[in-house]
Amino acid sequence: MGVGSALAAVQVAVDAVAAVLAAAGPGGRPVEGQGAVEAVAAALRLAGRLEAVAAALLPVVEADGLWAVAGARSLAGWVGEVGRVPHARAAALVRTGRVWQEVVPATGRAAVAGDIGVEAARVIASAATTPARVAALQEAGSVAGEGFLLAQARVQPVGSFRRLVSRWSAAADPEADERGFREAQERQFVDLAATTGGYHLSGFLTEESGATVRAALEMVMGVPVA
Secondary structure (H helix, E strand, O other), X not given: OOHHHHXXXXXXXXXXXXXXXXXXXXXXXXXXXXXXXXXXXXXXXXXXXXXXXXXXXXXXXXXXXXXXXXXXXXXXXXXXXXHOOOHHHHHHHHHHHHHHHHOOHHHHHHHHHOOOOHHHHHHHHHOOOOHHHXXXXXXXXXXXXXXXXXXXXXXXXXXXXXXXXXXHHHHHOHHHHXXXXXXXXXXXXXXXXXXXXXXXXXXXXXXXXXXXXXXXXXXXXXXXOO
């Protein structure tokens, strides 16, 4: 059975579930108690796996270039349109698929198989941000590479796992965060220009500077009335 026919079978199954829910009517209870608990858990797991399937196939779509035939300006734009999702989510899905294919293929396979959750698999992909971190993920035989993160993803809640990956990223390339901070500081600027009836403010600040300026402005201006 090919991918297309297998997904068509999934579509038929989902339509059958939708029909059961529709038959119950508004406020109906098509399933009771523990059955509802198990159904919700199964639906969430299946939704995650299907999202992983989409991410894993996006590099194929990108390579073929057929997405551009529909007039989309980018692959992310096409994903946002066909998936009816915000552009930011579509772009993240595209990047995740690329990283799974090029850097951490075992992670992509684990997400598709349901061995780990798609969110944990996305967190692993998000660690591939610098050459040093990519090398650490791909290091053969390493006890702290992709295999280590996969093992942790199987046993840790997503929140805890995200913090672990953040610490792992800092250890794999300690200077990366400092480089990013220095670059952000170098990009900082503020322009306050007088204009008709007031002043026009524009600029770019780091998170720390932005939070400080915002707090100061709120103290001076107060909170707007709803």
